[in-house]
Amino acid sequence: MVLKAFFPTCCASADSGLLVGRWVPEQGFAVVLAVVHFPFIPLQVRELLARVQRASQVGLAVLGTWCHRRREPEESLGRFLEGLGALFTHKPWLQLSREPDSRRWNCKVSSPGAPCGEDQVMLIFYDQRQVLLAQLHPPATLPDRRAGDATATAAEGGLAAVFHTVARSEALFQSDRFDEGPVRLTHWQSEGVEASILVELAKWASGPVCLLLSSLLSLLSWLSTWRLCRLCPLAFLCSKLCTCQQLRLRLQHLQLVFSTQKAEDPAQLMRKANTLVSVLLDVALGLALLSWLHREDRIGQLADALVPVADRVAEELQQLLEWLMGAPAGLKMNRALDQVLGRFFLYHIHLWISYIHLMSPFVERILWHVGLSACLGLTVALSLLSDILALLTFHIYCFYVYGARLYCLKVCGLSSLWRLFRGKKWNVLRQRVDSCSYDLDQLFIGTLLFTILLFLLPTTALYYLVFTLLRLLVVAVQGLIHLLVDLVNSLPLYSLGLRLCRPYRLAAGVKFRVLERESDGPLRLLMQINPLPYSHVVHNFRLPSCGCHPRQSWSSLCRKLFFGELIYPWRQRGDKQD
């Protein structure tokens, strides 16, 4: 098998020395991690390797020699390097060298049994820093195997072994180039430990601050569960209002962010970071909204406009009902039923208008307090808006419920009387339609009722249709607001920012580029990180939203509408489990 030598780009200009790294025999990979320079004591090199191996559980060894002739060709160096092969026995033994002025590289492998030739070695350059920091996200993960699993990656997924080796060998990269240790290494150098006082203070203070905030948040959540359990109507109301759901979700998010446990794996760390950025963005947008609202007394303008708008809506509804009570679209209604239904709904509208006028002096004050809630976040303000819309259109909801119930009763009555008309009945025990012999008077009354219901059907159906359409319109507007809230809640902004600014951190794989080849030289490739596409980033790191989505398919929705069953678009997760 061709031997693949992974060589870090930072060592390409290093002085001559020993190559230190890991040998993976199954794939034929020789992953070079660092170059040890002269002078060195072999015992100390072995001690260093043993120490790093203990810390990282990755088997390190001396893989070969590196010769970079700077000025004149030094034959003595060449012979010295060959002698080292006897000192550090490793099979296969790699000998890399580079000419000073030309870009000529030489590569020789001596392994027992196999003939050594130029075609047997491939040089692959890699950027150590990028490979160290990258997290591989393989495209197809099996359910019983996770990326980053220590035992799995060494055995399969060849290139993942390279990433795993470099990531685990951080102990080797601890020594700085200015350190005066017994062994001098060349490898990736970090920029040094952060020396800013503010950062140190922040790190020191974050511990107690997190503790304080997490205890406060747990107290808040305990309080909310206690109060809600006691007061029944409040619990029911809170489960219906979107604002309470949103506040609960945000509380959970804050608890996650300020929890005192450290994140175990990179996925949890990403989730914490995403949640924090989402909360911060939410609060920033909320404060921007607040400042905009308070700037030119917009709240006053809004409050002044609200009551006339509600009046206008009620007037439009009244006109609609008058139209229905006449001959709508040329259809002829049953006059008596029409008048009854129409007057019933008109009375409701009249009641609603009186309530609105009763509340009108308090509207501005209420709106001002609602506007304050925007400092908790834009999502809270939008949920409040959705709830206010639901409350203001409560009469439409009531009309829809009345119309739907009436229509549903009518349809049920019609279907059972139709069965009677044909001489059948519904067998509840067997859950099927059976034939049945009725008496003459049963048949007579049944047929009469059937005829009455059938001829009253168009009137009820028309009222039902009109109010269902209005209700669907309100539901659609609420749905749009919820979509926006969901977007702010679940968009992983930190991951998207990371993908934009540091694309090598989120890796979907690798890509190779063939570098120019000198004649007789080995094949040289450059390995780069292939970043994850944006769609995969959003899909993998999406935060869980509060789940207020319509869970029905279109066909079941149409079926419910046809039979007059009530549709509940915002069934919360809690209700589903009950």
Next chain:
Amino acid sequence: MEDEQSFSDISGGRLSLQRRYYTQSCREFCLNCPRLSLRSLTAVTCTVWLVAYGLFALCENSMILSSAIFITLIGLLGYLHFVKIDQETLLIIDSLGIQMTSSYASGKESTTFIEMGKVKDIVINEAIYMKVIYYLCILLKDPLEPQEISQVVPVFQSAKPRLDCLIEVYRSCQEVLANQKATSTRS
């Protein structure tokens, strides 16, 4: 060693295949697709602007004209960046893997690398789509069952070369794979 030949794709456009033999175990095949033609670009732009002018004549709103220009520009940029592929490359490296790169007209490159351990074989498949077309594809092994094929990855999807071009690429790839199989059974 570099070599260039001219072929045609399934709809009759001209393709040029560039073969680079770096070593016995590393080969690269580059297919250059026909470029964006000025004729089709002019036709689309004229259609869009005529429609916009017609709407403007109906509505007398000058926003329609400026939005038509805007839409044309954005549409062209989007087409060049997301749709129009200029070059497709297949790089096969013995015992490392197979890499497929698509270069878009705006310079964007999208790369996929498949490790050699997952590759079962490279074959030419037939597909029936209004007529019979041939395409080169890579068969991937199922990690749980090595004899089963888990996925078929087609190569040169937007260039769509004809059978003669595919046979050239297929022969070269099979030489590399045979070499790889021989060394893997030997070691």
